Amino acid sequence: MLNKPINNIVKEHFTKIRNAAKHKAENDFKINVLEKIKDLDHFQKVAFCVTEDERIEKLKEEDPHPYYINNGDDWLLTQFATRHFLLNVDESEEFIQSVYLGDYSKLIHNHIKVLGKDIPKVTYKGFLKGVRCEYFENFDSQFHIDEKDYYQIADWQMKTVLDIVEYDTTNIIRSFQGHCRSLENPLEFIEKQLTVLEDKLSKNINEAKTIKQLLSKLHLFKxxxxxxxxxxLLLANHPLFYNDENNFRKLNPVTLKEPLSKIAANVKSVIGNEFTIFYSLDILQKWMQKIIKGHSLDVPFQFIDTDKELEIAIQEAEEENQKVIDEINDYCFNDVGKTDKQIKKYLRDKFQEQIDAYNKVKDDRVFFLLREENKVLQSANVKFNYIINDKLKEVLQEIKTAYKIQNTSWEITFIFQELFDSRTMYFKNDSGSHIIIQSLMNKMVVDKKLYNELQDSLDTFFKRFHRDSVPLDIHFINHRETYIRVFEKSMVRFQEILDSAEPSNKVLYIQSRLKELKHRELEFRALIEKREGFKNKEDKYPKLFKDFLTIEAEFIKETAIVAPLTYLPENPKILLDKPKIESFEELLSAEKQTYVLKMLEDLAITIDGYYALSPKKLGAIRGVVEALREKKIISHMGLHKLSVMFANKINATMKSELDESNTSEDYKKTAIEYIKNNPLH
Structure with missing residues (x-):
């Protein structure tokens, strides 16, 4: 009896479990959603569906088999068959659960879309008149609005809250300065006030009464x-003080009416309401911290003119960029001795520099904000990052970098097009062959990490392709490089899987996939004959995968007559793993322990060996660890693991991983300076 291809072997079973997942999703959607929302009003229905969608999205993120989620039946069949034969496992239950999540998610999305048809349209004109939309205020995307109106509203919200916070904070800090001038020991007063903000106004508070009691201790609320x-409202907006989120959706002419009226009346006392006061308190806290660090208390407080700073930054970027552009033009047009080949290489090298710089930009929105139509938004964004995030210098540097990348990359593209009459700098016979990689990977056993990397690359491509004003080659090259890198990783991993697979299953798998690839090869040849533009195209990656499987098939064929062999040494040795380092004492020698503990004392992070700073300053531990690691005093282990060891040693409570922060950066610099002045040896 002849064997079928592996997809055909499992197809009947696949159809059953595929239908089982579909029916489970439909039944659960009916019970968990439709029946529960039938008596709710429209807003409640949308809210319920959005909450359920968020729950399912979380489950999808946690699912160990993302390749079974939201993919077509042909894809699912191929992956299920491949895994069944090469891993020799039955993933029927896992398959049903993963596919179910995708089907259930689609049902929710479709129902939200249906409900969305009855959501009233939001307009900027209506917004200014005080027309409020609860859908717009409460959901990230389930509302009805034109793009132009959306950005006009966003601009109003950002500019207005910044105007309020700037006005309020200026008066608050000047009031503090005036009060401090009447005190004998103003720093002691500021330290006590700062303690309220740093230590007591914590995220663990769950009663508005407690918040009010703490705020009443501050001078500004006298x-x-x-x-x-x-x-x-006060309790709902309290998290703004300790996280990086914002409440812009809630900001409108109605909710901000009172602060705006007080500004118009030139009120000098606190004008911030529940929606804005925590922004002002955060700025006040940062100002106090600077005073404690040595900034002058007597210098009249005022905010920097961010529009002027932005203008200067753009001007500097233009001047710096022009030098680069002049150099490129000079090489390409003024040196007659350069060949076309040399110029192409030069331009491609220069373009690659721009791609590398583009990929290093931390906040990719900066390219979107460089667009001419977004100048107002860019200005507001700079001001927001200065006033709210205290990151003016970093933001302006990002803008300068992005400006130079954008203009230089376009200049290189235009020169290349002018000289070589080509719309792309990287046209090759195989320039589009990487697109098939996603399909080829599905013919292997897909790894969750690599699958997600591939999907993220695709999502990033489409998002930035439509949003960023940079040459298309940047997007295509990034996309291509990611796909190729993932393909190479997948091939290495797949080789290990094949080597461990059950022999008869492996043979059947290889022959099934070779059959598919050969059929595809025939189709590609037919396409080349029909279409003139395809004659010079290469089918690179399918050919590579075919060659790979052919090598495996030849190995099986050539070794089929050899009896299976096993290997076991006559005197096997037991190799002991290196001992794991889990504690501060295991990490460091006695000498280094003494040195590090003294450093922590000298930097006032500990007192008598115990952590002495506030929970908000746990970043100090990360900063010291980074410095010690950089100076090779401690081993280059994971930053989080090292931080936990240090925290445990000094009785500091770390509830989560310590992110990079101003505190960690400050203490890192201080620790490096300490090491320089107090060397270990």
């Missing part, structure tokens, strides 16, 4: 009527 603050 004689303040806290009954004007709504408890529910």
């Amino acid at each position: 004689n303040f009527d806290f009954s004007t603050y709504n408890d529910e």
